Amino acid sequence: MTPQDLALNTVTSEPLNAETPHGILKQDRTPNELFFKRNHFSFPEIDGNEWRLDVKLGDSAKSYSLDDLKTFPAKTLLVTMECAGNARKGMDPVPAGTAWGVGAVSQGEFTGTPLSNLIAEADLPEDAIELLFVGADHGLTKEYKEAAYERSLPIAMALHPDILLVWEMNGETLPVEHGYPLRLLVPGWYGMASVKWLTEIRAISEPFTGFFQAKDYVYEGHKGVDEIADGTPVGAKVVRSFILEPQENANVPSGHVDISGIAWSGDTLIAKVELSFDEGQSWVEVELGEQTSRYSMCRWSYHWHPQATGEQTIIARATDAAGNMQPMEAVWNTGGYANNQVQTITVNVN
Structure with missing residues (x-):
């Protein structure tokens, strides 16, 4: 199946939110036109020639064109991007919010300059504790108040060399729907941190207590074993795995079945992926492929010899290098965030 045979699954049309078809995740780089789309408002109209990034760090204030930014040293990262609400529909009861299935995840190669290069040109005020990132997209929030999309990062995190100001995606100019002319990239976190259509950075x-940081994208009513206090901001991606082949309800031969998939975590490598063919009573480890970076997917495979014919279930479970393991059941919270329960598929063995 080629990219031409696949299409985004539209979840909402206004604002546009759409899922990546799973078949395309067999490729290391999700084509830009099939990369999942997450928006809170309509796309802003921006003239790239007139656009400027205003950087206000204490007494230092500078304005950069895109050409100015491209004079800084560039860096490219292969990153798995995932929406914090991915698999929200898998929770019971389904929380309010965009009704994501499991397609709000893609992987791409992002090129830009480390934010630290711009910070190095300024003298941060001694009392600065965060940098605020302001996007050009704006509209009414769930509280029916006008607001721009804004998020902040602690200074220490903003200085990390992998926090990028991105102008290129998969070797092409950053598409409008993904933040042209410039977006922030916070590679280990869910996508809400990577502000698009960036217009301003200030100390x-x-x-910061803006809507998209203090009221949206926070954990409330968390039901997990590891208690998360109400109001804790959503941050790093949690460990996850998907079976790509065979697909749900596929007919497979009884002699030999090749099972393959992907796994990822926030900024931690994958330690192991396991499969169960008896509803979680026992597990077998799969063969892991090379993980290009701690921000990218790890591919895995397993040669299965079914012991019986008829309907069979396959469960996939990943564990990252920090020891975090996918739970058997969805960990419910009111926002429907970070659902990383194990994936279960059913196949028919002939």
């Missing part, structure tokens, strides 16, 4: 001396 702030108090924790």
